[in-house]
Amino acid sequence: MGEKVRLSGKEKSELWFEGLVTLVLLLMLNFALFVLLKQMIATNPTLQDTIWSVKNVLTFGQNKAHLWSWRNVFVGAMIVLDLMVLYWRLIRRYRQMQMRHVIAELHYIADGHLDHRVRLAVNTDLQKVINSINALVDSTVNSMEEERKIEQSKDELITNVSHDIRTPLTSIIGYLGLIEDRQYRSTDELLKYTHTAYLKAKQMKVLVEDLFEYTKVRQTTTPLNTSTFNMVAMLEQLAASFELEGEKKGMVFVVSGSPDPLMMNADTEKLGRVFNNLIANALKYGKGGQHIYLNAEKVGSEVVVKVSNDGPQIPNDALNQLFDRFYRVEESRSQETGGTGLGLAIAQSIVTLHGGYIYAESSPALTSFVLHLPLKVGTTLTRTPQVPSNQAE
Template identity: 45%
Template sequence: MKNKFIHTVRWQFIFIFILSIVFAAGTVLLAYRIVKSIVGLSYYSGPLRWVVNNIGSTPVMVVVGGGLFLVYFFIFSRKIIGYLEEITQGVQEIAKGNLDYEIVARSTDELGEVAETINVMTRKLKKSIEEERKAERTKNELITGVSHDLRTPLTSILGYLELIETDRYKDEVELRYYTRIAFEKTKNLNKLIDYLFEYTSLPGEGIELEMKKVNIYGFLKQLAEEFVPILTKAGMTCRVTAEDDTLYIRADGRQLVRAYENLISNAIRYGSEGKFVDIKISRSGQEAVVEIVNYGEPIPESDLPYIFERFYRAEKSRSSRTGGTGLGLAIAKSIIEMHGGKIGARSHRKQTVFETRLPLQPSRQPGTDS
């Protein structure tokens, strides 16, 4: 800490200031002694004696000393000023769009910290731009792909409905066959439309949350009951357990439903082989911890760091069978973080766990809760 205090730009300039005064004073005194010895020589005595008699040695020494001080100050501060100019040139280069440019951190003082901070900012900006471009490319690919896929089932539906409308079928069996195909194509069409809606309804920074007191156990218990038809169709059961069923959080219920719907849907989609979805609620310090557990195929370790990214789909072959846009987990992460919480995942051979942590409702005196 002491070393850091000493090695600052402020102290460097103070040191340079003192050093410049010392060198200027030393040079003036040395020059004074030389001039004094020269005055005794007849050849130089005339002009020097005139200066001494008419101007005075003291004013001359002050003026010369001041000039020397400026010269020495510029010389001794050249390194700092040069580094400041180098940082300025670097910032200008970065401003032109060269995000690969890095300013060399030549010192441990404030200028070195400024240079390193600019480098960190540039790296983050570059990464952010790359991620934005990647997301834009993926979004365009998604919309292009889904738009193309929308045309195929729609064409089939129109074709079969035209056959039915114009009575071009042999008997009721063929009529039901055409109807069933149209129905299946309509379901596919509905799924694709849901994908597009899911993308367009991604939570953004400008969204305003309507925060209310929520009992997390009651909230998830009710949500699990709404999934009963889907669970039954998948041959699964949802079990909700809580160490403490009186944990309260402050949340926007509508947004929180979206987050946990995506997490539960994900558990059903990829965990149907395990027959159960477990929702475990507990408390850790001042946080409500919710674990959503499925017992299906594990998520590969290489995919775990990326599963909350937009459009990322772990195990591409499995995703192609089960569907999904790769947006559900990204939406859940965004909503949980908007509530000041955290989300994570862990997976091994026996189970996959998605864990969320949300701040508990602060304790209040009776009658003060809104």
Template identity: 45%
Template sequence: MQKRKGRERVEVIIEAVVWLAILMIAYFGLMFLFIVFYEEYYPIFILNHPDAMMSVLRFQQTFFVSFTLMYLVGSVAFVVWRIYRRRRTIQLGYILEELHYISQGHYDHRIEIDKASSMEPVVNSINRLVDSTVKAMEEERRIEQSKDELITNMSHDIRTPLTSVIGYLGLLQGHRYKSEDQANQYAQIAYDKALQLQRMVEDLFEYTKVRQVNTALTIDKVNVPHMLAQLAVEFEIEANEVGRSIIVDAPQKDLYVEMDSEKMVRVFANLLTNAFKYGGCGKWVRLTVEPQPEVTRFTVANDGNQIDDDVLNNLFQRFYRGDPSRNQGIKGSGLGLAITESIVTLHHGRIWAESDEESTRFIFELPNTYTKEGL
């Protein structure tokens, strides 16, 4: 840095000396021309008008002083301007060198403002541009890594049921069964595994679709208490199979919220299914809606086992299933809650989970009036 500043100082001094010399030569040149003109013209004028000699001398003196002062001021201003331009040129060269250095892969490097103080706005803009470019590159790498992880995880999850389907169908094709009942059992297992594969593929398709920020929503005014009552009826059999009852808690009969009803039904279906699968030995699942001034709050609660805080923080990550020892034998793609969060986000809402000894609650809020720009 000191070396660069020293070189910049030398170049500026040389620039100033050169221009001062040029301006001094120009000054003496102009004075010489004036003297030549004066000697040729004014003697004749003075001889013809002897009484004007004093006026001519005063004019000569005034002219020399005024011209010299004006020339001095103009010269100083010109030299200062040239020095300023020279400094900007030097600093522009420094900025170009720094940009070249950054473009070689040194993306953590930033241009120092004190080395290009006269171009501070330009330097700030360049640094912000580099920052945004680096962030975009990191986001692109994160997305690529996320895609790779998604493919790896889905490949791992699909392999197990697919192997079972191929294995049992192979047994049937090779007639390697002892009885007709065993053959039917093999066929049923293969069918169940095929259905599991179908659900995984459907979840993967839904997840990739709702993760896109430009996913189109079909927004309508939906009567929320009526929708929750329908959901309770549709999931009644599934709830009875795990020994639970579904309770709907709505403060009023008619409460309309703007939403994509089809996707929002998927949200409640995922949360209800999650409660049935992972809720332990609870007895109920409660669907609650609470209107507020700017948002409407929805809660899907169950009285199952309490979830630890470290698990709560990761519930909405894809393929996350909490404590493996508590989830053995539970089928699923691991994308349900990730899909749920994406759908709520598409509606410009937010979702989170809470758990204590009394209940586990999945809570999400939607704006009372949906807009494409969000809240």
């Protein structure tokens, strides 16, 4: 609720002066009209007879002419009109003062006090303008805050990319420098240097590709090449493609789905990127585990897909940060173990493009990445917070 406009002493004086001047002008006008009307009646017998007839009708033929004389009628009518004009003039001037206060508030906000809002209670029409102005300022502040976050995000992105590129680039330059200066003792040592430089260059290539993919899927205008497919069949194909790598790590894939076939509409290429990343992470970080579970289930108008492994538990304080760019659970930023740190951020962006959401949950028995996807692209799902009993709030 706004507060009423508080008039200053000067403004109150202006209001009194406005009323006094208006009253004086009205009295002068009344006197002039009275004199003019009196002269017209005195010189016009017909007008006199008319006034007398009206007086008789109003007094029901009784002799009360002194009450309904034309002078009394004129004075009464002019008093009513004068009061109406006086009220209109004072209200008009008061609203002008209200507008002056509102403009002063706007100038205060325009001077950089964006946390300030106009809290004045004024007439209905002006109140609508004030509410619109407050809404506009709120929108502007939110836009500025979003812009600030975007700039901060860009700075963080540049810093992280520079860090992750500089490390392998330093190694590449170092080993190529040794080769350039012929600081190697044998062909085997030369091949070792070139092989190391080659591996570091591949790391840089993966980072650049992931960065390009991340920036592309972050755009809400990124097109989706959708098609209808069987999600269970897709998971079985993915399990088959990773089966050899799973055997090397002693892990077995278990695929299940309900119903089967589970038909849905989505961009299979982009979802394939998501599942490839999640399965690769399960193989990389699920050391000691024996199973990777891929499960898809239709729940209402959405599909819930879980990629789980029975490897080590992810610390609770890390679960909510997994999808941050360049975040790695390990303290070391070694790309040999941590990858580029963009995989899960890319996965989240792709799922969001489809109108769904993704989150992680972990317990000593099982670590799962849970995807909620609409059966048909174009439907945006509302996330229902789910906190496992073992997960810290």
